[in-house]
Amino acid sequence: MNDDIKTLWRNQQTEYAPMPLDEIRKRAGQFHSRVCWRNIREYAASAFLVCIFGFYIWLFPAPLMRLGSALIIVALLYVAWQLHRRGAAMALPAEASASAWTDYYRRELVRQRDALQSIWKWYLGPMVPGLVVFLLGAALQTPPAAHKQEWISITITFGIVVFGGVWALNAWGVRKLQRKIDELGG
Amino acid sequence: MTSANQDESYRLAVSEHGAALGRLVRAYEADPELRRDLLQDIHIGLWRSFAGFKGQCSMRTWVYRVAHNIAASHVTRRMRMRKQVSLDMLEELPDGENLEVSTGEKQKLEALMAMIQTLGPPDRQVILLYLEDLDAAAISEIVGLKPGAVATKIHRIKAVLARRFHERSVS
Numbered sequence A: 001m002n003d004d005i006k007t008l009w010r011n012q013q014t015e016y017a018p019m020p021l022d023e024i025r026k027r028a029g030q031f032h033s034r035v036c037w038r039n040i041r042e043y044a045a046s047a048f049l050v051c052i053f054g055f056y057i058w059l060f061p062a063p064l065m066r067l068g069s070a071l072i073i074v075a076l077l078y079v080a081w082q083l084h085r086r087g088a089a090m091a092l093p094a095e096a097s098a099s100a101w102t103d104y105y106r107r108e109l110v111r112q113r114d115a116l117q118s119i120w121k122w123y124l125g126p127m128v129p130g131l132v133v134f135l136l137g138a139a140l141q142t143p144p145a146a147h148k149q150e151w152i153s154i155t156i157t158f159g160i161v162v163f164g165g166v167w168a169l170n171a172w173g174v175r176k177l178q179r180k181i182d183e184l185g186g
Numbered sequence B: 001m002t003s004a005n006q007d008e009s010y011r012l013a014v015s016e017h018g019a020a021l022g023r024l025v026r027a028y029e030a031d032p033e034l035r036r037d038l039l040q041d042i043h044i045g046l047w048r049s050f051a052g053f054k055g056q057c058s059m060r061t062w063v064y065r066v067a068h069n070i071a072a073s074h075v076t077r078r079m080r081m082r083k084q085v086s087l088d089m090l091e092e093l094p095d096g097e098n099l100e101v102s103t104g105e106k107q108k109l110e111a112l113m114a115m116i117q118t119l120g121p122p123d124r125q126v127i128l129l130y131l132e133d134l135d136a137a138a139i140s141e142i143v144g145l146k147p148g149a150v151a152t153k154i155h156r157i158k159a160v161l162a163r164r165f166h167e168r169s170v171s
Helices: A002-010 A021-059 A063-089 A094-098 A101-124 A127-141 A145-183 B003-028 B032-052 B059-078 B087-092 B105-117 B123-131 B136-143 B147-170
Strands: none
Touching: A002 B105, A002 B123, A021 A063, A021 B003, A021 B032, A063 A101, A063 A127, A094 B032, A094 B059, A101 A127, A101 A145, A101 B059, A101 B136, A127 A145, B003 B032, B003 B059, B003 B105, B003 B123, B032 B059, B059 B123, B059 B136, B087 B123, B087 B147, B105 B123, B105 B147, B123 B136, B123 B147, B136 B147
């Protein structure tokens, strides 16, 4: 009886004609272009921010804000270099898609987990010193002298909440991915 | 592999397995527009993958692996919010009013499709490959599960299909 179901399945009409080979090549090329454009956008965003913080060094007289801006520029350049270095590892190679599903899925999950786990080392972490110094400089500089203590507290609390929140989300994501990897027995 | 070989392998793969790819995307994506996109992604992925094809396995295994991996990734992205069930749960579920399949092949096919679309990988892969008439060893090679595990899943699939489709057809 299951043979009837198999026959029914295999005799069903499918609605799409195969794509011509030229079209396949064109679209595969577009995929590479998309990856290139994504990299260009990220480099452009880094260059834009380097310009902004370079302008801040010239604009702000407060030494802490200038030092913070310089540290952020260094961090941005480091992140751009890391993006360039890691670009090749962002996606699995084409032939990897021909692995058995469990292997393919495990590799994909491990890749995502490792990317999430290491994002603090090469993306968020390097930004922290510059941002902390810059915000402290801004807090010391702008408000009236009587409220400096409060502004510093607010700045520190804000930084802890934002970066702590990102850390917690990351840790949750890593745990979730690890559970899936464990379920696959890897 | 040279570019000409890559093209030739792709052509051969599509001529032999193109229809199966069409059936596969129907089982993975209900939305016609997204289905078309998924099929295109599979064709592009298949063509790209043939650059690394050196006869590591049969062409059929290679084609099904690429297609199922791309489709399963698509489902994972699309269906994070939608509940999926396992074959075990399917065995325990009541037949349900959407599986009134005793009237005609079209409805039977629709009911089968609806049932398959509730399954998560790898159960969905196993049932689709079973319906394509592959044996447990071939399915095991494609999905990466042990042959024993595949055999168990096929046993359950047979039971579910018999209960849902045969008994109603007879009655």
